[in-house]
Amino acid sequence: MSECEEKILVEKVRELEKVRKIVDRENTAEVLGEARRLSEPLSDEEARKRMAAYSRRGFLAGGAAALLGVFGWRWMPDDTKYRLLRGTLEFDEKVSRAFYRPSRLAPEFSASQISPPRVNGGIGLSEDLDPAIWKLNIGGLFGRTDDLVITLDDLKALPRTEMTTELKCIEGWSIVVHWAGARFSDLAAKFLPATKSGREPDLVSRPDDLLPYVSLSTPDESYFVGWDIESILHPQTLLAYEMNGAPLTAAHGAPLRLVSPAKYGIKQIKRIGRIEFTGERPRDYWAEQGYDWYAGH
């Protein structure tokens, strides 16, 4: 081959390489450098035989896993399944409480964003109630074993707090409501709760010494909720006596209800009859119907 011919050939190869390159750059797999793992060339028969072996192994293992999953779940006794799911809710609660910070506040809305009110849930409100004779019982206080009984005027003597927040129902809807009332933390600062150590409580610097739960119930005790102490002391948890600029109506929980963007509406008990600070996890109406006890945001 002459030198000239050789040069032409090299040129041709370069050209081909260039063309090939363009073709290859059209391939995303090439661009990203995808590798393919290929066996050595096999006869049809050998390829078929090997695939049959791979298939047996793959479908047996996959089928066994699928059957185990489906029938394991279907045949799991109901109480085992319930314990598993309830245990997971309690685990979720632990995670939530570990990340909980009282300094985080729910967004507030403007007056124009207030939604039409929505009545949902009347358990514990069936008996007639005369607001004039209504009193609030508070148990589990520091330095006493009996209930303290206070009136609505005592409660209104606490600093008045207003907020326009979103009320979220566990059903999935939410509405914006303007509330006025006393912060629960202001109530606890005035009427001191009992402590684990027996020392006088300090809500700010020794919150860990407080009893971990609060139980609240309607006067007829047919509706009852449990709260963790940190959520009920959240600055946006109010004992509300006004809603959207007017005193609470009976259907919305007159004369006093709990409201908070820290938990779902099921926890925001209407017509409170009794509050108790307690070391034991309180019963909760909807938790007993299968809902999350914590139900917190």
Added chain:
Amino acid sequence: MAKRIENKHPLAIRWLHWINFPMLLMMIWSGLLIYWANAVYGFRIFGYELLHFFPPWFYETLNIPFRLAEGLQLHFFFMWLFAVNGVIYVIYLAVSGEWRSILPVPASFKRAAFVALKDLHFVKTLPPQGKYNDAQRIAYTAVILMGAGSVITGLAIYKPLQLGWLTALLGGYEWARWEHFWLMILFVLFFVVHVVQVAVAGWSNFRSMVTGREVVDENAAVSIQPEPIP
């Protein structure tokens, strides 16, 4: 003609893929039990609702009504498995280099259009591809992003106070719920197209997601350097 066996899907990808299927199914199923309690979304055009999610026969057929508490229990259980499986999948893609088979490049969108034309029988040839064509790359990357989106929007609804910044970022509580719902619809659409495409692609392709292997012609994939199987 001689063949080769291609080691197409690593073991980890196959397990993660098949575990994801029942987890996603349970998330959607329990999500429906929850959604029923406030079923407000629909598909609207010019203010006219063409399709309400969901019609009464749908709930009755699947026995969905009045199971909110059960739905919440299941949702808050399977969310862990769904999320952890997804996170392991993404980590595996990143570490193993498998992302090279799944990620699209900017030019993929044009080539994906040709894949769609081929699927609709308007053109006869496919653009060059590796393990997946460019339409698949876009779909498989999108579905990972959808999974991440479902977890993020879900967290925003689950903890709208403690994760208030996230909820605000998504446009507020109501919007986050709307986004969470539509991501579910997208998952269902993905699932339908995925299953149809797998059915069209045939047995050998389906089997490769179980065995990991697929028989190819000896000279297949000349443009990509074969790596010998150890």
